[in-house]
Amino acid sequence: MRQSTNQFQKPVTTKVNSDGNIEIGGCDLVKLANEFSTPLYVLDEATLRGICNDYKEAFSAYPKTHIMYASKALCTKAVAKIVSDEGLGFDTVSGGEIYTVYKAGVDMSKVLFNGNNKSFDELSHAIGLGVGRISVDNFFELALLNEIAKMYKTKANILLRITPGIECHTHEYIQTGHLDSKFGFDMTQIDEAVELILTEYKNINLHGLHAHIGSQIFETDIYADEIEILAKEIARLDEKFGLKLNEINIGGGLGVKYTDSDTPPSTYEIADIIIKKLNEVIEKYNIEPPEVFLEPGRSIISTCGVTLYTVGSSKQVPNGKKYVAVDGGMADNPRPSLYQAEYYAEVANKKETNEVENITLAGRFCESGDILINSIELPKLEEGDIICVYNTGAYNYSMASNYNRVQKPAMVLVNDSQADIIVKRESLNDLVSHDVIPDRLENDR
Numbered sequence: 001m002r003q004s005t006n007q008f009q010k011p012v013t014t015k016v017n018s019d020g021n022i023e024i025g026g027c028d029l030v031k032l033a034n035e036f037s038t039p040l041y042v043l044d045e046a047t048l049r050g051i052c053n054d055y056k057e058a059f060s061a062y063p064k065t066h067i068m069y070a071s072k073a074l075c076t077k078a079v080a081k082i083v084s085d086e087g088l089g090f091d092t093v094s095g096g097e098i099y100t101v102y103k104a105g106v107d108m109s110k111v112l113f114n115g116n117n118k119s120f121d122e123l124s125h126a127i128g129l130g131v132g133r134i135s136v137d138n139f140f141e142l143a144l145l146n147e148i149a150k151m152y153k154t155k156a157n158i159l160l161r162i163t164p165g166i167e168c169h170t171h172e173y174i175q176t177g178h179l180d181s182k183f184g185f186d187m188t189q190i191d192e193a194v195e196l197i198l199t200e201y202k203n204i205n206l207h208g209l210h211a212h213i214g215s216q217i218f219e220t221d222i223y224a225d226e227i228e229i230l231a232k233e234i235a236r237l238d239e240k241f242g243l244k245l246n247e248i249n250i251g252g253g254l255g256v257k258y259t260d261s262d263t264p265p266s267t268y269e270i271a272d273i274i275i276k277k278l279n280e281v282i283e284k285y286n287i288e289p290p291e292v293f294l295e296p297g298r299s300i301i302s303t304c305g306v307t308l309y310t311v312g313s314s315k316q317v318p319n320g321k322k323y324v325a326v327d328g329g330m331a332d333n334p335r336p337s338l339y340q341a342e343y344y345a346e347v348a349n350k351k352e353t354n355e356v357e358n359i360t361l362a363g364r365f366c367e368s369g370d371i372l373i374n375s376i377e378l379p380k381l382e383e384g385d386i387i388c389v390y391n392t393g394a395y396n397y398s399m400a401s402n403y404n405r406v407q408k409p410a411m412v413l414v415n416d417s418q419a420d421i422i423v424k425r426e427s428l429n430d431l432v433s434h435d436v437i438p439d440r441l442e443n444d445r
């Protein structure tokens with residue numbers, strides 16, 4: 001089976017240059033660290049475009065496929081611009097993500113709005129900007145959206161998000177398709193929702209069904225199981241209500257290779273399984289070939305990104321571990337402390353060194369759990385060395401915080417030996433810019 005770009009552990013342009021340093025997108029990582037300071041998120045444009053192309057090619061045999069990049073994985077204006085130029089749509093989950101893709105010039109009809117507790121303001125914003133589809137999660141939202149659409153004298157175009165009762169083998173915090181989940185309508189609630197739409201909610205247009213099983217998934221059959229459930233449900237709703245639904249959204253979730261033990265399937269393999277299953281259910285349930293939406297996030301952006309850190313202090317515990325601390329950690333990458341996520345790293349300036357040691361790569365934040373990598377063999381480290389942690393494109397910057405009042409890092413886009421800032425580093429002033437001292441508390445600084 002053909003390999004896809006998201007199966008690699010490193011960006012496709014990663015190599016060691018003549019100075020013995022690692023480079024990505026033709027840019028020496030040590031020079032990037034010097035020029036832009038660390039921690040620094042680095043995003044490789046060639047990898048991003050390559051992965052978008054893999055998705056388009058892999059699904060070309062089923063032209064009714066729509067790839068909607070799940071922008072929760074990483075949402076900046078430059079990323080939205082590139083992904084949109086590659087022809088993909090967007091899955092968004094907040095007013096902030098919708099506004100970001102809007103400001104990046106994205107065609108709003110190719111945007112889908114998801115989430116289990118969308119606010120009145122967010123839904124109004126989505127309707128006002130002409131967001132293409134809203135995936136409705138619950139009865140409360142259905143009623144609210146009908147009211148908002150009525151106010152706008154329009155109809156809201158929706159999918160119903162359902163929980164298909166499929167469990168995948170990933171961390172429990174990133175499973176979403178099992179029955180006891182906070183997301184979506186239970187299968188037993190679908191008929192009631194449909195009846196409300198058909199009888200009371202005149203400002204709602206129902207187009208289809210949506211499900212999302214979880215994230216960092218390596219199992220391939222799970223998507224076939226999901227399509228079976230969605231197609232069967234579409235056929236049943238037609239039979240019971242005479243309702244012709246022609247859209248299914250199977251969510252995201254495809255995994256990536258963080259460490260050597262991760263073996264994500266190829267996008268081409270997944271596409272094959274999905275298309276075969278679609279053809280099978282179209283015949284089995286005698287339904288019109290549906291428009292099919294996918295919402296990959298991690299598998300599009302993770303491999304494109306690395307994070308650079310500078311080595312600072314270290315501590316050898318007598319007869320124990322050696323901790324080496326870098327200038328970032330859980331505030332720029334909360335995944336290791338949140339889900340015990342594992343990463344792979346190299347030293348950007350020491351590719352040629354033979355002397356290696358086993359260390360624990362620690363962050364700089366005031367939590368014992370702030371460990372980026374528990375155990376890794378790296379060339380013997382010294383203060384000032386530049387560490388490159390791979391596969392940090394997804395759910396790093398998008399989950400970053402200002403914990404300990406530390407500024408969020410900058411992000412640079414690299415391509416053809418050029419590096420451009422796409423997110424500026426926060427300043428100390430940015431950190432206090434939203435703080436207010438009431439007049440009565442007097443302050444002379």
Ligand SMILES: Cc1ncc(COP(=O)(O)O)c(C=O)c1O
Pocket residue numbers: 070072073091114176212214215216251252253254295296297298299
């Ligand atoms: C509804 C929905 N779609 C898509 C995604 C993206 O998943 P992934 O980044 O694993 O592809 C998520 C992630 O949680 C999600 O909740």
